[in-house]
Amino acid sequence: MPEPPDGTESSVLVDLGPRRYTVRVVTGSRGFGAFARESLAATWAGRACRSALVVTDANLADHPAAAGTLDALRNVQIEPRLAVLDPGEATKSLPSASRLYDELVAMRADRHAAVVAVGGGVIGDLAGFAAATYARGVPLLMVPTTLLAQVDSSVGGKVGINHPRAKNIIGAFHQPSGVWVDTATLDTLPDRELRCGLAEVVKYGVILDAAFFEGLEERVGEILARDPAAIRWIVARCCELKADVVTRDEREETGLRAVLNFGHTVGHAVEAVAGYGGAYQHGEAVAAGMVAECRIAERIGWIGPGLTDRLIGLLARIGLPTRINGCDPATLLEAMGRDKKNEAGAVRFVLPRELGRVELTGLPSRDDVVAALEPLCR
Ligand SMILES: NC(=O)c1ccc[n+]([C@@H]2O[C@H](COP(=O)([O-])OP(=O)(O)OC[C@H]3O[C@@H](n4cnc5c(N)ncnc54)[C@H](O)[C@@H]3O)[C@@H](O)[C@H]2O)c1
Numbered sequence: 001m002p003e004p005p006d007g008t009e010s011s012v013l014v015d016l017g018p019r020r021y022t023v024r025v026v027t028g029s030r031g032f033g034a035f036a037r038e039s040l041a042a043t044w045a046g047r048a049c050r051s052a053l054v055v056t057d058a059n060l061a062d063h064p065a066a067a068g069t070l071d072a073l074r075n076v077q078i079e080p081r082l083a084v085l086d087p088g089e090a091t092k093s094l095p096s097a098s099r100l101y102d103e104l105v106a107m108r109a110d111r112h113a114a115v116v117a118v119g120g121g122v123i124g125d126l127a128g129f130a131a132a133t134y135a136r137g138v139p140l141l142m143v144p145t146t147l148l149a150q151v152d153s154s155v156g157g158k159v160g161i162n163h164p165r166a167k168n169i170i171g172a173f174h175q176p177s178g179v180w181v182d183t184a185t186l187d188t189l190p191d192r193e194l195r196c197g198l199a200e201v202v203k204y205g206v207i208l209d210a211a212f213f214e215g216l217e218e219r220v221g222e223i224l225a226r227d228p229a230a231i232r233w234i235v236a237r238c239c240e241l242k243a244d245v246v247t248r249d250e251r252e253e254t255g256l257r258a259v260l261n262f263g264h265t266v267g268h269a270v271e272a273v274a275g276y277g278g279a280y281q282h283g284e285a286v287a288a289g290m291v292a293e294c295r296i297a298e299r300i301g302w303i304g305p306g307l308t309d310r311l312i313g314l315l316a317r318i319g320l321p322t323r324i325n326g327c328d329p330a331t332l333l334e335a336m337g338r339d340k341k342n343e344a345g346a347v348r349f350v351l352p353r354e355l356g357r358v359e360l361t362g363l364p365s366r367d368d369v370v371a372a373l374e375p376l377c378r
């Protein structure tokens with residue numbers, strides 16, 4: 001697709017051969033209907049899609065993003081049915097998935113029907129899981145409306161739900177047919193949710209791109225002020241970085257994709273222990289988790305304290321937590337024992353070697369981890 005001269009629109013190709021798709025980044029454009037039709041035709045062997053289950057949450061049911069999606073689908077002869085779920089992490093559950101299967105059965109959805117997720121990462125992961133499993137897989141379109149979903153969860157095909165004791169442990173890899181990112185939808189996003197998305201944005205800098213991290217340090221004021229160009233810059237760069245990783249290790253088989261899990265061994269344990277929809281949102285748990293995991297890297301001699309201090313400095317300027325109230329290292333360790341990256345009983349972490357480079361490792365001992373968790377819980 002040609003880029004307009006003002007640079008307000010861009011595309012990222014996630015080049016997965018027969019499952020390739022486009023992430024289209026726009027600000028207030030109306031082209032979703034045509035994008036949906038083209039994307040569905042391109043990735044599902046030209047099958048004509050005639051109906052879609054549009055999944056959203058109650059905070060978005062009256063939002064222009066939801067209404068615009070329904071209208072745009074009707075305009076391209078795709079009949080939508082709307083499912084509205086409760087907002088919040090607790091919705092990423094089996095009962096919610098079951099509710100979506102009921103909706104799909106009620107609309108007599110066959111394998112030509114699509115699922116369209118309009119919302120944050122909770123809606124994307126849940127609706128994507130329903131799309132991956134209903135009729136052994138129906139096409140999925142992502143319309144992410146939080147910064148976190150625009151920079152991370154809508155891209156890459158990880159879909160799933162939580163077990164009460166283990167985050168994202170029930171799921172699948174199911175790539176979307178297309179991702180429609182309209183940064184104008186972020187105008188209504190609460191500041192706390194913007195900060196959550198920025199946790200994953202900072203993650204990309206630490207794991208893959210030192211220059212991007214430096215750019216964030218320079219432009220954090222503009223980003224927090226929601227300068228449209230600064231927001232488009234972070235969304236486009238994060239999608240590019242994620243697309244590159246996902247195309248090289250789609251199913252997290254070689255260890256490469258695991259880099260995206262920096263901060264998540266500790267972060268997911270915090271979420272499971274605090275309770276889904278509890279005191280900490282995913283982005284907040286990941287922010288504190290990145291700090292703890294930097295300290296583990298210090299313990300095993302991979303980095304000096306300078307990187308941890310720099311990370312804490314940037315997270316603090318954003319207003320993200322670098323500590324967790326009322327946590328206990330032993331309880332967090334127990335929860336980490338259920339992390340999907342574990343191997344032969346060893347808890348594994350993605351740890352920094354330097355700014356912009358991380359590695360998956362099972363090296364840290366229990367003592368290293370407990371020592372690094374103590375300042376987190378203090
Ligand atoms: N699949 C992946 O690769 C991946 C990556 C990162 C995170 N995740 C998952 O994503 C989830 C977190 O996603 P999230 O941070 O987007 O949370 P979320 O989906 O709960 O959304 C946060 C809140 O913002 C509201 N909201 C959404 N868009 C809005 C808008 N435009 N205006 C006003 N309010 C709006 C929602 O109703 C909700 O209350 C976690 O479950 C996490 O595990 C998945």
Ligand SMILES: O=C(O)C(=O)C[C@@H](O)[C@H](O)[C@H](O)COP(=O)(O)O
Nearest residue numbers: 152156158167168257260261264340
């Ligand atoms: O896409 C990935 O791969 C990621 O790890 C991105 C993470 O930000 C995201 O939170 C993901 O859902 C975590 O995956 P999990 O496999 O640890 O459940």
Ligand SMILES: [Zn+2]
Nearest residue numbers: 200264282286
């Ligand atoms: Zn994450």
